[in-house]
Amino acid sequence: MARTASLSGFPEWLPQERLVELHVLDTLRRVFELHGFSSIETRAVETVGQLLRKGEIDKEVYGLSRLQEDEEEARAAKGDHHALALHFDLTVPFARYVVENAGYLSFPFRRYQIQKVWRGERPQEGRAREFTQADIDVVGDGELPFRYDVEIALVIAEALSALPIPDFRLRINNRKLAEGFYRGIGLDDTAGVLRSIDKLEKIGAEKVAELLKSELGASDEQARLALSLATIRTEDTSFVDQVRALGVSHELLEEGLSELEQVIEAAVQRAPGKVLADLSIARGLDYYTGTVVETVLVGHDQLGSICSGGRYDALARKGNRTFPGVGLSIGVTRLVSRILSQELAAASRSVPTAVLVALNNDDSWTGAQDVAAQLRARGIATEVAAKAEKFGKQIKFADRRGIPFVWFTDDDGKHQVKDIRSGEQTDADPASWSPPAEDLNVRITTA
Template structure:
């Protein structure tokens, strides 16, 4: 159903496809607000210095320049921290937003944000250059209680469960656990090990072992231990015993084990069968410091993660003030593209219009507008025919548009409404008539 965009990597939806996307967005918005998250928007543009200060993502950033600027080029923009670029995610701009508005916010600050982001990646299934993300975060001033790591897992599980998608797996790990384990086996470049392990699903265990040995100086035994940790996956808290069975001791590892155990215990209780402790999850960005999350659709794992995030303790700061946070981001465009291509859901009609008011003749347009106004006043989406064609032609227009009801006004001023799907026609009053609830707005029907 979803068409290929004429400009690769920049998808555009047909009206009925857009209705599915709006359903996804409205469902997420409603869930986030039920949990007390406030909506914000940040600007689309940040400075290069702000965007590139954490993680290795410079190759993905779109720089911004004016066409009439003769001396600007991509290389110069990368080297100029004050040059402007489009944001590649919503977390880094949010960190800047918190720092700049700290005096006006009440902490812990709970926010959700649904916006477009841009990345200069090679377009392929599940990856676009312009796409919509839906983020939730909780940020504190000073100390963020660990309980929020647990809460966000529950919110995301609830939000995803409400969407027209297949079963999902929320895969959770803890970077303290991983870093402590690597430190315990003698691998000091823990960030490097995490980046290598993060490639496990793409290149396989053998190639990751080569990276660990050739680039990080790991021994065969150390590489084997690191991969053994990454192979642990459980749908309950039994991962704790599995980790300890590897015979590694480290204080940071124990802290991470305890935190992950709390998250998994609560999440499994809330969303049984949808949550797994997966110790291969690392997340490539450097700013994550504790709990990390990734989510895949069961049977569609090749699509990649549809929702990811984690705890970050040092991304935002202002002088001596620290603003630790935890958050998750849902790839809305990736999800919607898969929903449409696999027909997991579709809209019951392609337009919001429920009623077309016909014209008996060209002089009846004003009267038809009065009928439409009365219907709209009660929340019924209504159009008025543009021309006084034969009624059969006006009905055909409504059918082509997907409008379920056609309204007629007789010469004596009485009214009738016809359900053109069934042919059933009844007398009606524009001040009291209502369509069935399922016809009032387009419905998203599940396969």
């Protein structure tokens, strides 16, 4: 069970909890690299102007200043776009990184990035002030083929499937589909419609219809059609016929339908049961231009989205060059917190160590280090006891630490190893002995 952090919103893990987090991080790295994504790391600090260039809420941004800063400097920093602040996501720093390093990157550039971010919002389950994100993106120079939208969804489905988490669904929509549909029914304020539709799960269809009519001037028929689109959810490409059955036509709508159909069609083949065409999804109104994704754990809807993102045709600009991209971001800390709080997975032991080399006496320490070196050379995590206490105490120490094996060497140089769980003790050679495969490394077991 995860502990309550002493400083709200800044989680810390016990050693066995950290092993679960490391398993999640290592799994994501492995899957991302198998698909050819290169790891980058950007600085934790950006200028305020850079962080707020997309109109983000500045009250959520943590400013950076010296403790000894005088009052005049502090007042100037509050309105200074050159003042420094901690990044609140990884996309804004990545956009800067692409612009500054465009001459050194090969496009399309495939990147993954796993780092801490900081966001000054009210802490609650699934939301922290300091948390780890894992992002993958593909960025082009001038253009980016739509096939990458399909690939990104499949990579994320594979990565999440490899984690010790409950079943999940990638809920996918397409901004072109939604905007084309709204224009086709005569609602030109597409961003306003999307904002209203985004509230559907929170306030219900009746209140959303009232918003569409009172704030956007929609007729009863326009509100009905907008809500009819938002209620379409399919696990296959049948959503295409359902949309067309609504009798709306627009060039942008057809383009979005085709793109979403390609994503869902590929997912049905390569990630069956993991992807859902959900035409209610509306996110990043001033950001995303095509595919949009939100991911939920089945049966854990109150946790919110654990992975989100989509296509942005202008991630960054440099002169007359535009860098379009598509990417998704996994909330690692949100996932790990849920895994621990619900006891969905646990480490097989609390330390990496598989063997403790016991001491006969203080003079045997050097020999014990030789044994440990031979074991470590073959990838066996090994500690040497610090004191030559009675063997019973050394065994209890290993047991308390969660170390499964204790190594003994007598005065004649004979070696034995004891499995302290079963009590079995056998002869062993430090040059060839290995623990059973299941004990060599810490394993993450699921409930």
